[in-house]
Amino acid sequence: xxxxxxxxxxxxxxxxxxxxxxxxxxxxxxxxxxxxxxxxxxxxxxxxxxxxxxxxxxxxxxxxxxxxxxxxxxxxxxxxxxxxxxxxxxxxxxxxxxxxxxxxxxxxxxxxxxxxxxxxxxxxxxxxxxxxxxxxxxxxxxxxxxxxxxxxxxxxxxxxxxxxxxxxxxxxxxxxxxxxxxxxxxxxxxxxxxxxxxxxxxxxxxxxxxxxxxxxxxxxxxxxxxxxxxxxxxxxxxxxxxxxxxxxxxxxxxxxxxxxxxxxxxxxxxxxxxxxxxxxxxxxxxxxxxxxxxxxxxxxxxxxxxxxxxxxxxxxxxxxxxxxxxxxxxxxxxxxxxxxxxxxxxxxxxxxxxxxxxxxxxxxxxxxxxxxxxxxxxxxxxxxxxxxxxxxxxxxxxxxxxxxxxxxxxxxxxxxxxxxxxxxxxxxxxxxxxxxxxxxxxxxxxxxxxxxxxxxxxxxxxxxxxxxxxxxxxxxxxxxxxxxxxxxxxxxxxxxxxxxxxxxxxxxxxxxxxxxxxxxxxxxxxxxxxxxxxxxxxxxxxxxxxxxxxxxxxxxxxxxxxxxxxxxxxxxxxxxxxxxxxxxxxxxxxxxxxxxxxxxxxxxxxxxxxxxxxxxxxxxxxxxxxxxxxxxxxxxxxxx
Amino acid sequence: xxxxxxxxxxxxxxxxxxxxxxxxxxxxxxxxxxxxxxxxxxxxxxxxxxxxxxxxxxxxxxxxxxxxxxxxxxxxxxxxxxxxxxxxxxxxxxxxxxxxxxxxxxxxxxxxxxxxxxxxxxxxxxxxxxxxxxxxxxxxxxxxxxxxxxxxxxxxxxxxxxxxxxxxxxxxxxxxxxxxxxxxxxxxxxxxxxxxxxxxxxxxxxxxxxxxxxxxxxxxxxxxxxxxxxxxxxxxxxxxxxxxxxxxxxxxxxxxxxxxxxxxxxxxxxxxxxxxxxxxxxxxxxxxxxxxxxxxxxxxxxxxxxxxxxxxxxxxxxxxxxxxxxxxxxxxxxxxxxxxxxxxxxxxxxxxxx
Numbered sequence: 006x007x008x009x010x011x012x013x014x015x016x017x018x019x020x021x022x023x024x025x026x027x028x029x030x031x032x033x034x035x036x037x038x039x040x041x042x043x044x045x046x047x048x049x050x051x052x053x054x055x056x057x058x059x060x061x062x063x064x065x066x067x068x069x070x071x072x073x074x075x076x077x078x079x080x081x082x083x084x085x086x087x088x089x090x091x092x093x094x095x096x097x098x099x100x101x102x103x104x105x106x107x108x109x110x111x112x113x114x115x116x117x118x119x120x121x122x123x124x125x126x127x128x129x130x131x132x133x134x135x136x137x138x139x140x141x142x143x144x145x146x147x148x149x150x151x152x153x154x155x156x157x158x159x160x161x162x163x164x165x166x167x168x169x170x171x172x173x174x175x176x177x178x179x180x181x182x183x184x185x186x187x188x189x190x191x192x193x194x195x196x197x198x199x200x201x202x203x204x205x206x207x208x209x210x211x212x213x214x215x216x217x218x219x220x221x222x223x224x225x226x227x228x229x230x231x232x233x234x235x236x237x238x239x240x241x242x243x244x245x246x247x248x249x250x251x252x253x254x255x256x257x258x259x260x261x262x263x264x265x266x267x268x269x270x271x272x273x274x275x276x277x278x279x280x281x282x283x284x285x286x287x288x289x290x291x292x293x294x295x296x297x298x299x300x301x302x303x304x305x306x307x308x309x310x311x312x313x314x315x316x317x318x319x320x321x322x323x324x325x326x327x328x329x330x331x332x333x334x335x336x337x338x339x340x341x342x343x344x345x346x347x348x349x350x351x352x353x354x355x356x357x358x359x360x361x362x363x364x365x366x367x368x369x370x371x372x373x374x375x376x377x378x379x380x381x382x383x384x385x386x387x388x389x390x391x392x393x394x395x396x397x398x399x400x401x402x403x404x405x406x407x408x409x410x411x412x413x414x415x416x417x418x419x420x421x422x423x424x425x426x427x428x429x430x431x432x433x434x435x436x437x438x439x440x441x442x443x444x445x446x447x448x449x450x451x452x453x454x455x456x457x458x459x460x461x462x463x464x465x466x467x468x469x470x471x472x473x474x475x476x477x478x479x480x481x482x483x484x485x486x487x488x489x490x491x492x493x494x495x496x497x498x499x500x501x502x503x504x505x506x507x508x509x510x511x512x513x514x515x516x517x518x519x520x521x522x523x524x525x526x527x528x529x530x531x532x533x534x535x536x537x538x539x540x541x542x543x544x545x546x547x548x549x550x551x552x553x554x555x556x557x558x559x560x561x562x563x564x565x566x567x568x569x570x571x572x573x574x575x576x577x578x579x580x581x582x583x584x585x586x587x588x589x590x591x592x593x594x595x596x597x598x599x600x601x602x603x604x605x606x607x608x609x610x611x612x613x614x615x616x617x618x619x620x621x622x623x624x625x626x627x628x629x630x631x632x633x634x635x636x637x638x639x640x641x642x643x644x645x
Numbered sequence: 646x647x648x649x650x651x652x653x654x655x656x657x658x659x660x661x662x663x664x665x666x667x668x669x670x671x672x673x674x675x676x677x678x679x680x681x682x683x684x685x686x687x688x689x690x691x692x693x694x695x696x697x698x699x700x701x702x703x704x705x706x707x708x709x710x711x712x713x714x715x716x717x718x719x720x721x722x723x724x725x726x727x728x729x730x731x732x733x734x735x736x737x738x739x740x741x742x743x744x745x746x747x748x749x750x751x752x753x754x755x756x757x758x759x760x761x762x763x764x765x766x767x768x769x770x771x772x773x774x775x776x777x778x779x780x781x782x783x784x785x786x787x788x789x790x791x792x793x794x795x796x797x798x799x800x801x802x803x804x805x806x807x808x809x810x811x812x813x814x815x816x817x818x819x820x821x822x823x824x825x826x827x828x829x830x831x832x833x834x835x836x837x838x839x840x841x842x843x844x845x846x847x848x849x850x851x852x853x854x855x856x857x858x859x860x861x862x863x864x865x866x867x868x869x870x871x872x873x874x875x876x877x878x879x880x881x882x883x884x885x886x887x888x889x890x891x892x893x894x895x896x897x898x899x900x901x902x903x904x905x906x907x908x909x910x911x912x913x914x915x916x917x918x919x920x921x922x923x924x925x926x927x928x929x930x931x932x933x934x935x936x937x938x939x940x941x942x943x944x945x946x947x948x949x950x951x952x953x954x955x956x957x958x959x960x961x962x963x964x965x966x967x968x969x970x971x972x973x974x975x976x977x978x979x980x981x982x983x984x985x986x987x988x989x990x991x992x993x994x995x996x997x998x999x
Contacts, residue, residue, distance in 0.1 A: 117681070138694070139685055181685065270842045278955075282734050286704065375708075377700035384687065435703070440729060440736075460826055460839060462818050463733035463740060465955050466945040470839055505842055509815060511942045513799060517807055518814045525843075 059624045060102050068104030068634060069641040070567045076640070077106040078566035081119055081152070083159030084111030087532070091591045092158060095583065096557075102581045102627050103634060104642055105568060107156070115159050120184045121151040125563055139181025145188055149564035156569065156578075157185075157560070158229070161553035166251060166607040167310055167413045169213055173197040175602065176216070176225060186562035187225035191215075201408070214614035217601045221616040224575040227557035229619075230588050230596035231604040233548040235534050239525040240545050242271070247308050251550035251606070254305035254419075255313065265494070267473070270503040274515055274524035278508045279461060279469045282447070283439040284421045285362045288381040295469045295506050299447050300454040301479070302419040303330070304412070312412050314489045315479070316350070316453075319417065325407035330355070330417070332398040334487045335478050338424045339451035342442040347424035347449055352400040357425040359392040359402075361432075372432060379435040385416045398487070424449055452476035455499035465510035473502050519544070531595055550606060554599050557582065573637040576618075577630040584619035650985065657977040662719070664973050665966055669718055672962045679705060679960075705731060706962075718963075722970065728963030732955055737963045740952055741971070746828060747818070748941070748948035750854065751866040758867070759874035764921055766875065767882025768909055771890055786879040789872030795939035798869045802943070805865065812861060816945035820852055820859045829853040866944045870937060878921075885917040919987070 068076040080096060082089040090111065097107040112119050122142035124130045136143030165171040174180045177197075178188045193216070200212035221228075238244060243265075247253045277291040284300075287293055301315040312319060317330045332355075338347035360366035363386040364378045373379065380386070388411075391403040404411060412418060427449055431438035443449050447458040456471035482489070483496045509515040512530060519527045522543055529537055529546065538546045559569035559578070568574035584598035600617045603610045618626075634640040680701050687697030702708040706729070709717070721728060727737035735743075766786055770779045806814040819840040823829050833849040834840070840852055851857055889895055895912050903912075941951040953968035955961070 269845075272843055278732075280732055280734055375700060375703040377696050377703075379700075379704070383697075436706075439704070445734065460819075462743065462947055463730075463735055464744070464947045464952055466816060466818070466941070466947045466951060468818065470842075503839075503842055505839075507815065509945050511945070514802065514814060514943060514945055517802060521807060521810070521814050523813065523815050 059622050060627050062624060063102075063627060064644045065101075066104035066631060067106075067643050067645050068568070069643065071639045073641075075106055076104070076566060076568050077108055078155035078568055079108045079110055079153060080156040080158065081110050081112045081115065081154040082157075083115050084113060086159055088591050089159055092587050095586055095591060096156070096158075099581045099583050100578065103577050103630050105578075110154070112152075112159075115157065119150075119152050119154065119157065120160070122148050122184050122186065122562055123151050124148050135179035138179065140184035141179065141181055141186075144178075145186030145562040145565075145570075147563065148186065149562050150184065150186075150560050153564055155560050155566035157558040158555070160558065161555045162602070164231075164552045164554050164603050164607065166552050166604060166609065167306065168410050169603055169607070169609050170197055170201045170410075171414075172602050176220065185225065185558045185560055186565070187223075188561070189219065189225070190223060191219050193219070210609065210611065213603075213609055214611050217603065217611065218614045218616075221601050221618075223572060224559070224579055225561070226559060227575070227579045227582055227619070228599040228601055229555045229557050229582075229584060230592070231554050231599040231606075232551055232596040234551050235529040235531075235595070236547045236549065237519060237527050237529045237537050237541075237544045238547060239522070240543050242525050242545075244547055248547055249549055250308040251552060252306055252308045252310070253549065254307065265497075265500065267497055267500050267502070269501055270505065271501040271526070272505045272507050272524040274519055274527040275506050275508055276510055276512060276515055276528070278463065278465055278467060278510070279506070282445050283379070284423065285358070285380045285382070286439070295471075296421075296447070298454060298456040298471045298504055299450045299458055300421050302421050303417050305419060306413060310413060316422075318488045319412050321409070322401065325409045325411070326404050327401050328404070328411055328417075329395070329399065329401045331488055333478065333482065334398060335481055336453060337451045337476070337478070338453070339447075339449045341427065341430070342446075342448060347426050347451070350422065350424075350453070351397050352394045353397075354422050354425045356392050356394045356400050357428065358422050359386065359389070362423075362428065363389075365389050365392050373435050374433040375435050379439065382416070385414075388414070388416055452478045455479075456504055459503070465508060467508050469506040469508075471504050473499060473504075531593065534595060535593065550604070552604065554602055554604065555596070567639050571637060571639055573633040574640070577633045579618035580626045580630040580633075581622065582619045583622055585621065650981070653981045653984070657974065657981065660977055661970065661974050665719065665722060665970055666715075668966050668969050669715055669962070672960060672965055673711060673714075675960055677701075677705065677707070677960055680707075718966070722966065727967050730956070730961050730964040732959045732961040732964065733952070737967050740964060741949070741967060744947060744949045744952045746821075747946050748950060750821070750859075751863050751870060751940075751946065751948075752937075754863070755867045755870035755874060759871045760878050760921070762871070763875040763878025764882040764914075764918075767879040767884075768886050768914060768917075770879070770883045771886035772905070772909055772913070774887065774890070782879070783883075786876040790874075790876035792872070793939075794869050794873050794937060795943050797872070798865065798940055798943035801865050801869065812865060816947070817858065817862060818947050820856060820862075821854050823852070831855045866940050866946060869940055882917065882921055885921065886913050889913045889916055 070076050078100075080093050082093045084090070090109070093107075093109045097109060100107045121140050122137075124133070124137075124142055125147055128143075128147045130137055130143060133143035133147060135141075136148070142148040162175055163171075173194065174182055176187065176189060177183070177194045196212055196216050196219075200209050200216070203209040203212055245253070273294075275291070275294075279292050279295050281287045281289060281292040282296070284296060287296065303317050304312050304314045304319060307313050314333075316336060317332045320329045320331070322329055330352075332350060332352060336350035338350055338354075340346050361369050361372045362378050363380045364370070364383045365386055366372075369378045370376060377383065388404055388406070388408070389402050390405045392400060393403070394400045402411075402417065408414070423444075427441075427443055428438065430443075431441055438444065450457065452474065455474055455477050457474045459470040459472045461467065461469045477498065479491060479495045479498060482491050483493055484490065507524060509518060515527065516530065516533055518524060520537075520541055534546060537544050557578075559565065559575050561570050566574075568578065588594070588596040588598050597605070598620045599605070600612075601610070601615045605612075631642055635642045680698055683697050683701035684694055687694045699708065707714070718728075725738075727741070729735075730737050730740050733740045763786065766782045770782045773779045773782075802812075802814055805811045817840055819838070819842075821828060822840075823832060824834060824838055829852060831851060831853040834852045835849050836844055836846050838852060840858075841850065853859065890913060892912075895908060898908050898912050938950045938954045940946070941948045942954075949968060949971075952964065956964035956968055
């Protein structure tokens with residue numbers, strides 16, 4: 006179903022630049038005036054945000070390190086994000102409360118070399134206990150960040166609110182993304198293992214509480230904000246109530262103009278272009294959103310974490326290790342470039358693709374003329390030990406380890422499949438397969454999607470247009486089905502005759518076009534959300550929960566400031582960084598303070614398990630922060 | 646003359662090879678974001694990083710050694726095999742064929758108009774040298790070149806698109822094509838045509854390059870590009886014309902009672918037009934190079950300028966090479982044609998002994 010692929014790809018994506026999130030609605034935002042009044046303003050009033058200075062009665066201080074030098078950490082921020090400099094300046098003011106002299110440095114690509122580490126010049130990496138892997142060069146005391154930063158803001162990380170076990174990669178010492186050099190004092194990997202292997206939901210929650218508690222105690226990063234994406238819709242376009250919740254995946258089926266009847270066109274104004282037609286390697290949401298209109302996927306997950314079967318249902322065989330997939334019985338592939346039909350989709354197509362393209366078969370690489378199979382999901386499918394066809398429409402996946410949450414993991418969830426005959430036609434030449442007419446023009450999609458491919462114009466001002474598929478398979482499953490009967494709304498789905506992604510890369514032009522009523526949907530940049538909410542009558546603004554948490558990373562490697570390498574220093578920072586001002590004033594109430602690596606709306610979040618910092622800051626918080634530093638032998642706090 | 650043309654043509658080929666080689670080396674030396682991303686993702690997924698990087702290189706056509714890729718690249722270019730654009734997910738030839746016409750649509754009229762108007766203003770200034778009219782004309786011409794094109798474009802869009810609603814802000818790329826994607830000069834189509842998405846009407850409307858809707862959307866970008874180009878033509882025309890304003894034959898014509906208009910048209914413009922003509926030919930041949938990045942971004946025109954910019958940003962090597970090769974080659978050939986036209990238009994010029 007449309008957006009299904011996007012959901013899966015989004016789930017696979019670990020990190021993004023917060024500013025990049027702005028392109029699709031700023032990561033870490035929360036909506037409307039109503040919410041703002043309920044949360045932000047109330048907090049603001051309580052803590053005197055804008056109504057008083059909690060440090061007013063305290064003397065000014067200066068902080069000195071063990072060598073007697075003034076503590077002057079450097080903060081890297083994303084210069085492409087229009088609020089980042091203001092946030093940096095606010096942090097500069099906040100850290101003056103503990104006497105630190107923060108220096109600001111705008112950077113072009115935070116996730117580039119800035120987020121890399123390397124061995125110290127006199128160290129031999131072969132002697133390291135771990136690393137180098139990814140951005141992590143090895144043990145923090147023997148390595149340094151490539152560029153000299155102490156604090157880094159502008160990177161948001163996926164919180165995986167459905168499967169928080171996936172967040173392990175951020176918090177283990179030998180993780181590939183651990184550029185910041187965090188070495189937990191507890192066995193974090195063990196806690197995550199226990200979480201995954203727990204036999205009950207309560208046991209899982211307990212382990213996760215321990216993890217969350219450790220993170221807010223040791224503070225490898227300060228959890229700054231969580232939030233929402235903001236979308237503008239033409240007033241005549243409906244959106245379901247579930248649209249606002251995280252995980253809404255069936256948006257297109259629930260969308261129509263005025264009355265729920267077939268007719269009219271839908272235009273989605275977008276800033277990013279289509280770039281990948283070969284689905285097994287597709288790793289960008291921009292392309293997935295478009296191809297999701299042409300072919301549904303295995304299944305999607307609804308907002309309550311239930312499986313919604315599209316091509317198939319997936320069931321636990323009973324031991325959490327073998328999962329049985331059953332295909333719907335009327336899935337028809339399209340044709341090759343010469344018009345010859347690929348026939349019905351069967352379990353054979355799935356098994357073949359899983360084995361040879363996603364690399365589950367041991368000799369998968371031998372099948373291709375390249376060193377690895379052409380798949381972006383080889384890592385995800387490493388969890389699958391074996392795949393076996395057990396009927397014409399049934400196959401089963403055997404996992405390497407039992408996993409009760411397997412359907413929620415981005416492995417076969419939202420997976421699509423190419424006809425076996427199409428792959429065989431071009432194999433072993435992977436490049437020929439990628440560039441084939443069938444793949445590039447989507448001749449193979451048949452009745453698999455609500456729309457069929459019409460045309461595309463490439464580039465940053467191009468478009469991608471599809472037309473309603475009269476043969477859409479799901480319409481036959483509203484009365485009777487071999488998998489699951491769907492509600493009546495699917496009987497006429499989809500409801501638009503044409504659906505177009507219209508690419509307009511220049512943001513100001515895009516906004517002007519949307520304001521002029523030239524499209525039905527657009528992701529709203531932060532700067533115009535309020536205007537569209539209040540002053541553009543024909544547009545309705547909808548928010549949607551976003552799983553990304555914006556971090557303030559601390560460099561705990563050898564070249565990091567002592568303030569960041571010491572746990573007390575990090576807590577002192579967390580206590581005085583004013584998340585209320587950052588989220589409510591600078592980000593104009595479009596973000597909400599985060600507490601830990603799970604958003605506060607996540608079912609896994611437990612308020613009692615965490616220490617919350619940075620909201621409703623009082624004089625006591627500042628005094629406590631100063632005391633923490635005074636009591637630490639590495640620091641000297643001098644009143645001035 | 647014949648040997649001169651042969652030598653210049655050979656030089657054009659040599660210069661093209663040099664430029665393509667430099668382009669290839671530079672593109673090869675820039676770290677690939679896609680490979681870095683693949684490396685990172687592999688490390689996160691616990692997959693062998695080297696294998697993942699190799700896979701990404703193969704996908705991007707970067708797996709072979711440098712010299713093999715270079716030789717293959719050069720041979721392919723000169724055999725007309727222009728490769729694959731990973732950014733557009735299309736053959737490069739297809740990208741060029743699709744994008745160049747969009748740039749020509751606004752670039753060609755902008756060049757012609759700026760050359761004609763610039764010449765007229767230049768002549769007018771020359772015959773009215775150091776008068777108020779000269780200063781006004783010069784001011785207007787330089788006003789155009791002084792305003793940044795992208796800013797001027799946005800301002801015009803806001804005024805004529807948002808406030809007055811006279812033009813659409815978005816670019817309708819489908820209006821110039823038939824329903825099956827072929828370019829058309831002028832035709833009609835119903836509301837089911839891709840150009841009329843979200844529009845509900847009875848009967849048929851015009852589509853095609855010469856359709857009223859397309860001509861309307863061409864006005865602003867053409868005007869923006871034209872205003873930026875007038876000043877150089879105007880100053881050149883003024884300088885050329887001034888050479889003849891006080892020439893003996895012009896004085897003779899004046900003394901014989903020839904009207905001012907005839908003097909300007911026949912006695913000043915004619916000799917002055919020789920260098921101006923060569924400039925115009927050179928500029929028209931450079932049109933593809935002229936695909937203005939910023940104008941195309943602001944107006945959303947899917948032209949060659951935007952394709953080139955995007956290719957450079959995304960390190961789409963084959964597309965970068967071709968979008969550099971074409972204007973380079975054309976510019977070199979344009980200069981050659983310019984020189985030849987000098988010889989044809991002015992018998993005093995001869996390349997015979999060079």
